[in-house]
Amino acid sequence: MALPLEGLPAALLPCALADAPADSLLALSDEAGWNQTEADWRRLLRCGRGFGLAAGNRPVASAVLLPYDAGIAWISMVLVTAAWRRHGLARHLMREAVQACRARGRTAVLDATPAGEAVYRGLGFKPGLPLTRWHRPGAAAGPPPTAAAATPLPAEVVARDARAMGAPRSVLLNALAADGQRILHPQGSLLLRPGRRAWHLGPLVAETDEAAHTLLAAGLDLLGPAPAVADARDGSGLEPALAAQGFAAQRPFRRMHLGAPPAAEPELLWLTAGPEFG
Numbered sequence: 001m002a003l004p005l006e007g008l009p010a011a012l013l014p015c016a017l018a019d020a021p022a023d024s025l026l027a028l029s030d031e032a033g034w035n036q037t038e039a040d041w042r043r044l045l046r047c048g049r050g051f052g053l054a055a056g057n058r059p060v061a062s063a064v065l066l067p068y069d070a071g072i073a074w075i076s077m078v079l080v081t082a083a084w085r086r087h088g089l090a091r092h093l094m095r096e097a098v099q100a101c102r103a104r105g106r107t108a109v110l111d112a113t114p115a116g117e118a119v120y121r122g123l124g125f126k127p128g129l130p131l132t133r134w135h136r137p138g139a140a141a142g143p144p145p146t147a148a149a150a151t152p153l154p155a156e157v158v159a160r161d162a163r164a165m166g167a168p169r170s171v172l173l174n175a176l177a178a179d180g181q182r183i184l185h186p187q188g189s190l191l192l193r194p195g196r197r198a199w200h201l202g203p204l205v206a207e208t209d210e211a212a213h214t215l216l217a218a219g220l221d222l223l224g225p226a227p228a229v230a231d232a233r234d235g236s237g238l239e240p241a242l243a244a245q246g247f248a249a250q251r252p253f254r255r256m257h258l259g260a261p262p263a264a265e266p267e268l269l270w271l272t273a274g275p276e277f278g
């Protein structure tokens, strides 16, 4: 029989998120008003490693560690159901994720909500890039774009993204591209994917202001009136274009890291892939 976890309520036991029913995972992200689909959870748990705590047979808290190809391991899906908050569950799962990250010799990076930031600062994470979630309600009946061909992304797209992030992540980018849409430009790229509430625009990586604006316009054209979200680097200059297309700033995120700071070129990163992927 599994023993109670030190310092945590006795009713809680570790659980394997990868084996949890989809509805129990979606219940966690839906409760927080997040946008992840079952495909997002499955992609994260296939490419990464989940850490969970269950009460009975339902997970009540989660965290996921997603190693990039090298250098960085991304941490996300830090969620605790409301009834179990402020019992140290997020801190416990984060310590496990950070330990696994250190064992791989990676820098841990994440995009924190204000509530999450309080937990991560206590664990030694350092604040970096400020980001803002932009949301456009759109028309529910927006036509869903058709699925893209699952061909690998061009090497220059993966290489430019690696410069923007400070680490390569070809496995993740190709998994995202296979489940969504891609728009390529000689000086940049934009991926789009369906979410539970809205389409997600990003990552948008570009060498120039002009390329970034062209890619954003092409992405919005592709989506038509569908609901959409985009996580923009503060001060990127895309804000007026987003506002003109009906987006409004919804909430802030803060990129944070623990370990050697990634040698990123943030000016290449206009829209992120979202807090779940980086």
Ligand SMILES: CC(C)(COP(=O)(O)OP(=O)(O)OC[C@H]1O[C@@H](n2cnc3c(N)ncnc32)[C@H](O)[C@@H]1OP(=O)(O)O)[C@@H](O)C(=O)NCCC(=O)NCCS
Pocket: 032, 078, 079, 080, 081, 084, 085, 086, 087, 088, 089, 090, 091, 092, 111, 112, 113, 114, 115, 116, 117, 118, 119, 120, 122
């Ligand atoms: C953020 C969240 C994961 C925290 O989970 P939790 O299990 O309640 O956090 P913990 O109990 O482990 O908190 C550890 C410490 O972080 C700080 N902290 C946690 N939540 C906080 C909050 N809402 N405001 C201020 N400080 C907070 C406290 O210092 C806390 O220690 P204390 O309770 O001894 O004072 C949870 O509130 C949640 O799921 N929120 C919605 C989704 C979300 O924003 N997730 C974070 C994504 S980056």
